[in-house]
Amino acid sequence: MxxxxxxxxxxxxxxxxxxxxxxxxxxxxxxxxxxxxxxxxxxxxxxxxxxxxxxxxxxxxxxxxxxxxxxxxxxxxxxxxxxxxxxxxxxxxxxxxxxxxxxxxxxxxxxxxxxxxxxxxxxxxxxxxxxxxxxxxxxxxxxxxxxxxxxxxxxxxxxxxxxxxxxxxxxxxxxxxxxxxxxxxxxxPALVKLKLESPYLKQLNGVKISSTVQLKNNHQVIQEETGDILFTAYGISGPTILDISRKANEYLNQKINPTINVILLNKLSIEDIIKRFKKSLNKPVDFSLIGLVNKRLISALIKEAGIQKQNMLVSELNEEQLDKLINLLFNWEFKVIGSKGFEDAQIxxxxxxxxxxxxxxxxxxxxxxxxxxxxxxxxxxxxxxxxxxxxxxxxxxxxxxxxxxxxxx
Ligand SMILES: Cc1cc2nc3c(=O)[nH]c(=O)nc-3n(C[C@H](O)[C@H](O)[C@H](O)COP(=O)(O)OP(=O)(O)OC[C@H]3O[C@@H](n4cnc5c(N)ncnc54)[C@H](O)[C@@H]3O)c2cc1C
Missing domain, CATH: 3.50.50.60 (FAD/NAD(P)-binding domain)
Structure with a gap:
């Protein structure tokens, strides 16, 4: 040889x-x-x-x-x-x-x-x-x-x-x-940033948080990851999102728009939050969220919950508004409309x-x-x-x- x-x-x-x-x-x-x-x-x-x-x-x-x-x-x-x-x-x-x-x-x-x-x-x-x-x-x-x-x-x-x-x-x-x-x-493209449809992207741009993220289609969980995420002017990025992006792109390729569901309070239960709101009845709703979630998310969460005034007292919220706000803290849904493509992909x-x-x-x-x-x-x-x-x-x-x-x- x-x-x-x-x-x-x-x-x-x-x-x-x-x-x-x-x-x-x-x-x-x-x-x-x-x-x-x-x-x-x-x-x-x-x-x-x-x-x-x-x-x-x-x-x-x-x-x-x-x-x-x-x-x-x-x-x-x-x-x-x-x-x-x-x-x-x-x-x-x-x-x-x-x-x-x-x-x-x-x-x-x-x-x-x-x-x-x-x-x-x-x-x-x-x-x-x-x-x-x-x-x-x-x-x-x-x-x-x-x-x-x-x-x-x-x-x-x-x-x-x-x-x-x-x-x-x-x-x-x-x-x-x-x-x-x-x-x-x-x-x-995989390991790539995702584009989302949301009226709040401009105000969320640059917010980095640690949370649990689920990729869902028709409300069914396809993949779940926990770690850092970063909101951007076009959508969402960060290691957890990159790992989810492969499956998200598989759906997009079939002309299906999956959703990214952010669980902001992955270490607390709904009961914990209900108790917290009960103790904050006389506080403005925006203030009641301070110390719970990143400050820059608060205004978007309140608007998304259909609450017109940021400083309404918690006691003034109707049942629907309160339920919606609590639900958002555990399941904030964003429609995925695309990815940043090969130019920006890692793999x-x-x-x-x-x-x-x-x-x-x-x-x-x-x-x-x-x-x-x-x-x-x-x-x-x-x-x-x-x-x-x-x-x-x-x-x-x-x-x-x-x-x-x-x-x-
Ligand atoms: C921004 C970014 C960050 C990343 N970070 C990480 C990380 O931290 N950890 C990790 O594990 N992976 C990471 N990756 C992925 C990793 O870099 C790739 O998986 C890896 O480089 C693939 O190696 P490869 O040899 O197959 O291809 P490449 O490294 O892409 O090399 C292919 C080479 O072939 C040459 N070539 C192509 N066609 C021809 C041709 N026709 N004739 C001659 N030459 C040609 C190209 O010029 C290139 O130099 C990252 C990728 C990107 C884009």
């Missing part, structure tokens, strides 16, 4: 790690990247801090738990921490198991990658945008838009999805894969059909010696480091397997 000649398309998270693993396993490796520099998207991750893994990750954090299980077991979150520690990144573990470089700079991840890629003498060719891959016999021919062609025994497609296309991942991997005989499941839902890819090796079941890794596949995970962990795990598996030349190669 001799060394194989591996060409990696895409110098993002997965492409860089696959290159290192394939080279360490003895392959000749060339990386083609369309941007002038590699790893552009990593700089934007984790608000510039790069949440590079999650120590609690497991297959249930993903849309394809059965498919991701094998690769996640071969290269775990702990392997990721060790891999980056060896390159120089000390981990900082935060709430919910999120890992960041201790330097709190995403650029540290790029710096150590660049050092190791150079140290291993991996050939990196930037400003090479691949638009076609053909296979004749055992050889692949790769064509770039600048007219250059490259040849390889093995190809790893690491072109990413379509989220935040300004970073280079603009969905070009999909037509390339289709021409090679693969199917692509419908793609849509792409959908992609290369995983039933056409071997979960143990990431090799295509359709084209021998062709591998797919990272976001280009129909794999997406929750917020919190799971998506980069998928990029690393799938890259490790493909890098290792592509570097091995089989008996019949």
């Amino acid at each position: 001799s060394n194989s000649n591996v060409l990696i398309i895409g110098g993002g998270a997965s492409g860089m790690l696959a290159a290192i693993v394939a080279r360490r396993n003895g392959a000749q490796v060339t990386l083609l990247e369309k941007n002038p520099r590699i790893g552009k998207k990593i700089l934007a991750t984790g608000n510039g801090r790069c949440n590079y893994t999650n120590i609690n990750t497991n297959q249930n954090a993903y849309n394809q738990p059965d498919f991701v299980f094998d690769a996640l077991s071969q290269f775990t979150a702990s392997d990721t921490i060790d891999f980056f520690e060896e390159l120089g990144i000390a981990p900082k573990i935060e709430d919910f198991g999120k890992a960041y470089p201790l330097s709190e700079q995403a650029s540290s991840i790029i710096d150590v990658f660049l050092y190791e890629l150079e140290h291993l003498k991996i050939k990196i060719l930037t400003e090479r945008s691949v638009n076609l891959i053909e296979k004749k016999g055992d050889q692949f021919t790769v064509l770039c838009t600048n007219g250059e062609t490259y040849h390889a025994d093995k190809i790893i497609i690491a072109t990413g999805g379509k989220a935040m296309p300004s970073t280079g991942s603009d969905g070009l991997g999909y037509p390339i894969a289709r021409k090679l005989g693969h199917h692509v499941t419908p793609i849509f 792409t839902a959908g992609g290369i059909d995983v039933s056409e890819v071997n979960p143990h090796t990431m090799e295509s079941k359709i084209v021998k010696n062709l591998y797919f890794i990272g976001e280009v596949l129909d794999v997406d995970g929750l917020c919190g480091g799971h998506n980069l962990q998928w990029a690393w795990s799938s890259a490790y598996v493909a890098g290792k397997n592509a570097s091995q030349r089989g008996r019949d190669d």
